[in-house]
Amino acid sequence: MPLVLRYVLETCQTVDEAVGRLRTLPVAIPQNVTLVDPDRSVTVHVGPDIPMTEAPDSCAANHQHLPVPDEQERTTRTQARLAAVRAAGIDVPAMLRPPLYQRAYDHWLGTVYTAHYRPAEGCVTYQWPGEHWEHTIAEFTPGARTVALGLSDNNDH
Structure with missing residues (x-):
């Protein structure tokens, strides 16, 4: 992911350009990335075998995009943390x-x-x-x- 982000930072001037570029780049493990420019911010979810998806807000809590198994949620509380960030x-x-x-x-x-x-x-x-x-x-x-x-x-x- 560091190489992907470096490439995006060096080749894109706006969030819209970065979103377009991320749609075309392969990513090895699921990640959420928050992109910001003076006019717009957005969090996107990328990963192997999933289409890049824009979150409904530019909010990230190092959470998983897709529903996670109950055991993983109990351990990581990924969705609970996302809800807490949005509430805060x-x-x-x-x-x-x-x-x-x-x-x-x-x-x-x-x-x-x-x-x-x-x-x-x-x-x-x-x-x-x-x-x-x-x-x-x-x-x-x-x-x-x-x-x-x-x-x-x-x-x-």
Whole structure:
């Protein structure tokens, strides 16, 4: 997927161009991708053997597009997280609490960060509980950030 996204970023100027391009590119594993330009944002679902599909909103919670088996939903809570994101809207504090913020890193179900993109302002803020890091296109400064992600107990998925 990184190569696909790099290609889209280098060859497309708008969300509409990117959506058109993604319809033609093969993708190895199911992914959701949120595309943003100053005039439009959309989340698309891509994957092997499925047509690219636009979500009804530009909302993503690292969720699966197609219905998942009950056991997978109990483990990952993919559809429950999507519903929680849609209910929260642009409420960053809600994104930093369960069920959206997950600490089940030992089960590969941990949240790395939450990003609040503001394309009209040309900025993004990366968020972790108790910490944030803002970047702007106009005054971008390269840097690095280390955030400790600990192992969780089995109840915090």
